[in-house]
Amino acid sequence: MAAAETQRFKQWQLSTTRGIDGLKFVEDASIGQVGDEDVLVEMHAASLNFMDLFVAKGGHPGMIELQANPGLITGCDGSGIVKTVGAAVNSFEPGDRVVTHLIGRIPDDAKIDFTMVGSSLGMGTNGTLSQYGTFHPSNLVHAPQNLSFEQAATLPCSGLTAYNALFGLSGRQVQKNQWVLVQGTGGVSVAALQIALAVGAHVVATTSSAEKAAKLKDLGVERVLNYRETPEWGVPARALTPGNIGFDHIVDVGGDATLGESVKAIRTDGVISTLGLVGGPTDKQVPMMAVLNNACIVRGLVAGTRQQMRDFVALVEEKGMKPALDDVVFGIEEARKAYRRQERQQHFSKVVIKLQD
Ligand SMILES: NC(=O)c1ccc[n+]([C@@H]2O[C@H](COP(=O)([O-])OP(=O)(O)OC[C@H]3O[C@@H](n4cnc5c(N)ncnc54)[C@H](OP(=O)(O)O)[C@@H]3O)[C@@H](O)[C@H]2O)c1
CATH class of the missing domain: 3.40.50.720 (NAD(P)-binding Rossmann-like Domain)
Structure with a gap:
């Protein structure tokens, strides 16, 4: 176990299934210890998916029904920089730039099916809308070298799904x-x-x-x-x-x-x-x-494997791709506004939230 050197910080948690108004803003979050299998990440950006809306609302008619998960950090997609790794982690080191992968603790090439979706980041596992987060290493991959944190934060769920559609x-x-x-x-x-x-x-x-x-x-x-x-x-x-x-x-x-x-x-x-x-x-x-x-x-198809995420990152680097962002980027305090923009379908491509002040 390593001690986390973070001060109090901000994050968004699920509290009810009442929708966007039910999201809870916490200004004094803390991380006590980083476990042997944890990676502590200073998060810089998150992006929203259609899925994040129905997680906040407790489901999507005819598709999925979710129980309230109070206290869980919301958000599936994010990017940041590794601060500390637990003693058993050998795939990342402090200073690495990373992006999230929605489902952890399964083999690199394991196909995701709908039964696994409930454990994804921001739904059943603590997610990305937080200034710091601890993740299992299997929920992370190295970020493309050529992207900003905001651009990299667009890749995890929607980008990977698009990659799987065209390359899977x-x-x-x-x-x-x-x-x-x-x-x-x-x-x-x-x-x-x-x-x-x-x-x-x-x-x-x-x-x-x-x-x-x-x-x-x-x-x-x-x-x-x-x-x-x-x-x-x-x-x-x-x-x-x-x-x-x-x-x-x-x-x-x-x-x-x-x-x-x-x-x-x-x-x-x-x-x-x-x-x-x-x-x-x-x-x-x-x-x-x-x-x-x-x-x-x-x-x-459902999202993509961790190996596909790595292949996608390699393609982004090889082709010099720059993911398109929406016209506005929100601050962490403005997450509810960001969710509303997504809900009203006013956005183009990805709604991005900058997480550091
Ligand atoms: N299977 C998976 O693993 C997986 C992964 C990610 C997402 N998804 C699903 O894929 C869908 C899109 O997700 P997303 O995150 O990209 O959503 P999103 O960013 O919220 O996209 C919403 C956009 O969909 C377009 N749209 C709405 N109704 C449409 C219609 N009848 N015909 C064509 N376009 C329409 C609108 O585009 P315009 O504003 O341009 O009209 C709208 O802005 C969702 O249903 C989501 O649950 C599935």
């Missing part, structure tokens, strides 16, 4: 000159489009506003469709691909609301990664004839 299926990794479609401008989708562009793929995106469409174009997206103006965007999106052949990869975050359009836009043998339900419930049925016509792969 053996033999189907996204390639130069392929066509990729992403939906909306949330964390997973913007990470996916940046990964796709970094490998030289062509990207088409959907969004709900002209302002966000302009930001997508600035990042290098070739064509943007407004899914509010064109709710049945599958056929027009397909028409944007050479010879109307369809997309090689579609990153589907909308779930029931968007899968029907995705199967119209995918090419024969293409991969639809279905990983979210942000479009909410709908009465629409998926046109199964389109699945047969296009004979595609519909792949469900």
Whole structure:
């Protein structure tokens, strides 16, 4: 055991499942001892995910129901610098820059399934919205050398999920000159489009506003469709691909609301990664004839392995990727405002919270 040399510091804890107002701001948190298997991290930045909203609210209708977990530090994604390591830790040393990995204490290549999600950072294990945190080493990986703490904090959940969508299926990794479609401008989708562009793929995106469409174009997206103006965007999106052949990869975050359009836009043998339900419930049925016509792969996935996180970090460094951030960055005291921006879907890419004063 090593003594933690931290003074009193600030953090956000879950207290109820009443939503954002139920988050509790603690100004005199402390860390007593760093255990033999712990890594004490001075946290510099955190970023929010759609998941953090439903953790605060006690669940997401039809998807997951959560019990209150009072006192647990909220937040899944974060970055910081190692201050102290326990006697049994040999994978990190003081001064290392690190990012979080949501599920710890499983092998590097263990695939994450939904039964494990309850133990993720900020849900069942102390998370990232704190100026200092102790983590099991398996909840950390080294951060990319080329990123600021704010940029690195965007990578863990949404970035890793995007990486898994485009690189996780053996033999189907996204390639130069392929066509990729992403939906909306949330964390997973913007990470996916940046990964796709970094490998030289062509990207088409959907969004709900002209302002966000302009930001997508600035990042290098070739064509943007407004899914509010064109709710049945599958056929027009397909028409944007050479010879109307369809997309090689579609990153589907909308779930029931968007899968029907995705199967119209995918090419024969293409991969639809279905990983979210942000479009909410709908009465629409998926046109199964389109699945047969296009004979595609519909792949469900949950985040990614720790090894995939390391591979993602290596790709970020190799390609010199710079994750897009939202226009505003919040301070630690402003976390409730940050959650509200995420909830109202006003953000572009990732809502980031700076943790040090
Ligand atoms: N399977 C996994 O492991 C995993 C991991 C991470 C996230 N997810 C899931 O993936 C989804 C996205 O997560 P996130 O953190 O990226 O969310 P987020 O940052 O909160 O993204 C929200 C964005 O989704 C877009 N959107 C909403 N309804 C849409 C629709 N009908 N069609 C297209 N886009 C729509 C909007 O983009 P515009 O404002 O541009 O319209 C909105 O801003 C969530 O359901 C989340 O639970 C799953």
